[in-house]
Amino acid sequence: MKCGRLIREHTGTKRYALFGQEAIxxxxxxxxxxxxxxxxxxxxxEWGDTIRNPKLRTSDDxxxxxDVVVANPPFSLDKxxxxxxxxxxxxxxxxxxxxxxxxxxxxxCLQGGPNGQRGSLTLPRPC
Numbered sequence: 843m844k845c846g847r848l849i850r851e852h853t854g855t856k857r858y859a860l861f862g863q864e865a866i867x868x869x870x871x872x873x874x875x876x877x878x879x880x881x882x883x884x885x886x887x888e889w890g891d892t893i894r895n896p897k898l899r900t901s902d903d904x905x906x907x908x909d910v911v912v913a914n915p916p917f918s919l920d921k922x923x924x925x926x927x928x929x930x931x932x933x934x935x936x937x938x939x940x941x942x943x944x945x946x947x948x949x950x951c952l953q954g955g956p957n958g959q960r961g962s963l964t965l966p967r968p969c
Contacts, residue, residue: 843880845912860885861908863892893923896932905932 849858860882864870870889877885888897898906915922927935 843876843882845910846882856884858884861887861898861906863888863890863897865889865891891923893930894926905934 843860846858846860850856860877862873862885864873864887867889870887873887877887886898890897896905900906
């Protein structure tokens with residue numbers, strides 16, 4: 843919601859959309875409720891695991907691309923999906939090596955995209 847507020851403050855328009863996916867059901871429900879309470883109408887927040895089953899896809903089943911990405915990847919969790927990353931059908935983890943820590947996984951999370959894309963990662967300490 844802070845991203846949406848910043849866009850409104852800097853542009854004076856509501857011509858934006860917020861997208862997201864959350865694996866923990868209670869957190870997903872809180873996000874949806876918070877968006878409703880703050881009047882954020884243009885959003886799509888999905889419930890599910892972004893590593894094993896990313897849900898923000900195009901009509902031809904490709905991953906959607908975004909202008910700005912803010913992420914808090916699950917790489918510090920013991921079972922974040924290392925095995926799924928190694929066989930990812932979207933090739934998001936290009937190096938195909940056994941990824942076991944967030945410090946080695948952060949570069950894969952920020953793969954390049956169309957010109958003008960920006961991103962930010964929130965990683966736990968120590969990472």
